Amino acid sequence: xxxxxxxxxxxxxxxxxxxxxxxxxxxxxxxxxxxxxxxxxxxxxxxxxxxxxxxxxxxxxxxxxxxxxxxxxxxxxxxxxxxxxxxxxxxxxxxxxxxxxxxxxxxxxxxxxxxxxxxxxxxxxxxxxxxxxxxxxxxxxxxxxxxxxxxxxxxxxxxxxxxxxxxxxxxxxxxxxxxxxxxxxxxxxxxxxxxxxxxxxxxxxxxxxxxxxxxxxxxxxxxxxxxxxxxxxxxxxxxxxxxxxxxxxxxxxxxxxxxxxxxxxxxxxxxxxxxxxxxxxxxxxxxxxxxxxxxxxxxxxxxxxxxxxxxxxxxxxxxxxxxxxxxxxxxxxxxxxxxxxxxxxxxxxxxxxxxxxxxxxxxxxxxxxxxxxxxxxxxxxxxxxxxxxxxxxxxxxxxxxxxxxxxxxxxxxxxxxxxxxxxxxxxxxxxxxxxxxxxxxxxxxxxxxxxxx
Numbered sequence: 285x286x287x288x289x290x291x292x293x294x295x296x297x298x299x300x301x302x303x304x305x306x307x308x309x310x311x312x313x314x315x316x317x318x319x320x321x322x323x324x325x326x327x328x329x330x331x332x333x334x335x336x337x338x339x340x341x342x343x344x345x346x347x348x349x350x351x352x353x354x355x356x357x358x359x360x361x362x363x364x365x366x367x368x369x370x371x372x373x374x375x376x377x378x379x380x381x382x383x384x385x386x387x388x389x390x391x392x393x394x395x396x397x398x399x400x401x402x403x404x405x406x407x408x409x410x411x412x413x414x415x416x417x418x419x420x421x422x423x424x425x426x427x428x429x430x431x432x433x434x435x436x437x438x439x440x441x442x443x444x445x446x447x448x449x450x451x452x453x454x455x456x457x458x459x460x461x462x463x464x465x466x467x468x469x470x471x472x473x474x475x476x477x478x479x480x481x482x483x484x485x486x487x488x489x490x491x492x493x494x495x496x497x498x499x500x501x502x503x504x505x506x507x508x509x510x511x512x513x514x515x516x517x518x519x520x521x522x523x524x525x526x527x528x529x530x531x532x533x534x535x536x537x538x539x540x541x542x543x544x545x546x547x548x549x550x551x552x553x554x555x556x557x558x559x560x561x562x563x564x565x566x567x568x569x570x571x572x573x574x575x576x577x578x579x580x581x582x583x584x585x586x587x588x589x590x591x592x593x594x595x596x597x598x599x600x601x602x603x604x605x606x607x608x609x610x611x612x613x614x615x616x617x618x619x620x621x622x623x624x625x626x627x628x629x630x631x632x633x634x635x636x637x638x639x640x641x642x643x644x645x646x647x648x649x650x651x652x653x654x655x656x657x658x659x660x661x662x663x664x665x666x667x668x669x670x671x672x673x674x675x676x677x678x679x680x681x682x683x684x685x686x687x688x689x690x691x692x693x694x695x696x697x698x699x700x701x702x703x704x705x706x707x708x709x710x711x712x713x714x715x716x717x718x719x720x721x722x723x724x725x726x727x728x729x730x731x732x733x734x735x736x737x
Contacts, residue, residue: 305506310426314737316499317422326414334407338400347386347578354379378606381583388577391570395562402559409552412736416548419737422498423727427720429495430509432488434716438709439481446474449702473702514719516670517726544652546734553648557641564634567624579613652732659729666722673715680708 358375450470457467496505544550584606624630687704731737 305508307510308507309510313422313426314419317419328411331407331411334404338404342397347384349384351382377585377587379583379585381581383581386578387575389575390573391566395565395570399559399562402555402562406552406555409548409555413548413552416731416737420727420731424724425495425498427724429491430511430514431716431720432484432491433509435713436481436484436488438713439477439484442706442709443474443477443481445705446477446702450474514716516719517723544649547652549648553645557638557645560634560638560641564638567631567634574616574618577615580611582610585609655732659725659732662725663722663729666718666725669718670715670722673711673718677711677715680711684708
């Protein structure tokens, strides 16, 4: 009932500060984050660009076709086939036909297409990794937002109770039942709680702005979480899970040797390494492969609206007729790059890039291991915090219950109730923050181990 009351109070207070708050929960955050997050959208386009690069690389074996009309005109001197010059010559001809030209560089076509395929596959994994990072950031921001909302609700409730007690004390002061200093103290305490409520409201506004940015919502969007209580998240993490897991200092180092393998970043980087190794073959095995060129055309060719002078009637019975012409040129060439044999500069460049990529893979492995250690330590610490905070909240709740019973008997002072309520709310907020930290660490460990969100 208390949670229902708090949520109803929130829905009453929120419209005063924002217009038409939009209800949201973790499921909606994941849905909106996956669809509208700008980082995820950027990597969708990067993935499409990589796929387009692969499609472009696969075009290497298709010929270029052309069709059209061309004319040739010459006025002046011309050299005849027997070596004699003829002056006053006029030539006019028309060519109309279709042509196909193809060039097959088997080294580039085979190895670079293979490299483009690897890079397209790698970009899929990098897109998945960035999507997981973006959604993890969104989840963490949502839990900060939810904790800030619950904190604001709690301080608002406490301030309202303090206001009621301050009014009671003021009435008792005016009736001469209490000292005036007690009335001042009650008002001062109310001012302090109002300041705390304002601080929590500012923190909630900051958390809301961060969540709105990540979800790519309008700048005037107001959010309110329908998750009035924090549920403890438990994801299946195998031997890395929190249950019965030894402290990280006692965990065998050998268990980290393969922990990085499921991560999409590692799979993408390994594919990029394979792409470099495939391209490197253009400077080694590719030198043994030839280049094939084919050029062919079919056309109508002949004179253009007149004779070719001087006219030989026997050789050119009808100069205005277009005659069929065909041509085929084929060459198979092995290129011997002397610069490659002498200096091997391009090969050395590929070797250097491969070496850099291998070092970056090792750096990524070390970073992933660090992320797993940090996430697991945070999870262990958050679980201990939850246990401690839960125990403190239960003790504070029992103290508040007994104080309220004494209030019914008239044996408790108003300030004692307020203090008991404040301690109870603070311990509840400690538990809320611990649960939020636990859930964030649980999702962080899931992503660190290669889980997909």
